[in-house]
Amino acid sequence: MDRPDTDTCQGRVRDREATRQRILDCARDLFTREGYAQVSSRRIAAAAGVNVALINRYFGAKRGLLAEVIAEDAAFPGLFEGDRATLPRRIAEHVVHRTLGEGTPLQRALMHSIGDPDLQSVFEERLQSAIIGPLAAYIGGAEARTRATLVAALLIGVGNVRRMGGADSLMEQDPAALTRRLTGIIERCLEE
Amino acid sequence: MDRPDTDTCQGRVRDREATRQRILDCARDLFTREGYAQVSSRRIAAAAGVNVALINRYFGAKRGLLAEVIAEDAAFPGLFEGDRATLPRRIAEHVVHRTLGEGTPLQRALMHSIGDPDLQSVFEERLQSAIIGPLAAYIGGAEARTRATLVAALLIGVGNVRRMGGADSLMEQDPAALTRRLTGIIERCLEE
DNA sequence: TTGACAAGTCAACACTGTTTACTTATACCT
DNA sequence: AGGTATAAGTAAACAGTGTTGACTTGTCAA
Numbered sequence: 001m002d003r004p005d006t007d008t009c010q011g012r013v014r015d016r017e018a019t020r021q022r023i024l025d026c027a028r029d030l031f032t033r034e035g036y037a038q039v040s041s042r043r044i045a046a047a048a049g050v051n052v053a054l055i056n057r058y059f060g061a062k063r064g065l066l067a068e069v070i071a072e073d074a075a076f077p078g079l080f081e082g083d084r085a086t087l088p089r090r091i092a093e094h095v096v097h098r099t100l101g102e103g104t105p106l107q108r109a110l111m112h113s114i115g116d117p118d119l120q121s122v123f124e125e126r127l128q129s130a131i132i133g134p135l136a137a138y139i140g141g142a143e144a145r146t147r148a149t150l151v152a153a154l155l156i157g158v159g160n161v162r163r164m165g166g167a168d169s170l171m172e173q174d175p176a177a178l179t180r181r182l183t184g185i186i187e188r189c190l191e192e
Numbered sequence: 193m194d195r196p197d198t199d200t201c202q203g204r205v206r207d208r209e210a211t212r213q214r215i216l217d218c219a220r221d222l223f224t225r226e227g228y229a230q231v232s233s234r235r236i237a238a239a240a241g242v243n244v245a246l247i248n249r250y251f252g253a254k255r256g257l258l259a260e261v262i263a264e265d266a267a268f269p270g271l272f273e274g275d276r277a278t279l280p281r282r283i284a285e286h287v288v289h290r291t292l293g294e295g296t297p298l299q300r301a302l303m304h305s306i307g308d309p310d311l312q313s314v315f316e317e318r319l320q321s322a323i324i325g326p327l328a329a330y331i332g333g334a335e336a337r338t339r340a341t342l343v344a345a346l347l348i349g350v351g352n353v354r355r356m357g358g359a360d361s362l363m364e365q366d367p368a369a370l371t372r373r374l375t376g377i378i379e380r381c382l383e384e
Numbered sequence: 385t386t387g388a389c390a391a392g393t394c395a396a397c398a399c400t401g402t403t404t405a406c407t408t409a410t411a412c413c414t
Numbered sequence: 415a416g417g418t419a420t421a422a423g424t425a426a427a428c429a430g431t432g433t434t435g436a437c438t439t440g441t442c443a444a
Contacts, residue, residue: 115307157349169341
């Protein structure tokens, strides 16, 4: 027995779906921790114990990996359901506790990668289908899409500013006050 | 006379400052039109009629080039002076006509490049010294920095959303109405 | 047992930013 | 005027990137 029970590359069974999933898991993990641009295809492949070429075989290109990671993620879980009147406060709290706190790992990854020209179409689709679309449908009324877009802009902007070290300025007051302030702004964005 | 009057590489006089400026001009032009990541050092060097190594010699690294391009640019020319009462409207008009219209070429370039990890420190410095700092000083009052940061977040967010194809949603109403709406939101951001 | 086909690998391609060692033009000093 | 130090500029290489096409190899059905 030359090959012991360690699951080396050679020793593994050939299971397309399992391999695909393994690559995807490693990619999400690495993108989340370090951002899209920082993580090379070869590192993902190595983490998954697989040859680089498989990434392109299964996902077309590196960008396809992130696209799939993003697609799996629930952007604002449960935010766009429940009482309409308290929506602004719920969003504000989400911003203060998630976006400004640590942020969903995936959110951080997205912030690292936003603006990457390779990913423009991926983000474009996601912005519409996961944020602006559902939010506009939820709030309804005249120019719902415009109002939803303004809220989305605020959320994305806060995330970006945070990434650029501007979070300190926002955190200089206590979280409750910031939440109140943000609630007011979001209400204004959503006004008909 | 083997070398005619064409200013080929060999035929040029050696002028450090002129060469530096030529590289910088080509870089600004290319970054502006295509974004930081799209333009390689070698292309900039070729456009300037110069060897690649000079970029690193004169600017330390590619990122140094963008840093200098950004530093030269007046972010919001003349926006933070004049009547305090009309500031929100002025900012709103700036957003509608500049950011949403075509955008300063350089602004577009920055949007292409925001999030690039290589440039984080460059943007970080610029955000504070060219936007949040002056704005906070201009508006004054309690928590000026927090309020200024919120406006900055909105501006950056709108730019980002625009880049992601979300500008259509904003433009579906007429510019005057959008300006009014934005003015209200910015007023809310700036409230003490 | 033997094919066929899919799963997986290997080696190369054309690129990237950056560095080191080198050449060459210019300006100064005797 | 002639020689030389010094700075301006270049060439070639390095280690890395994403991506591709030709190759090998494991697995399952006939």
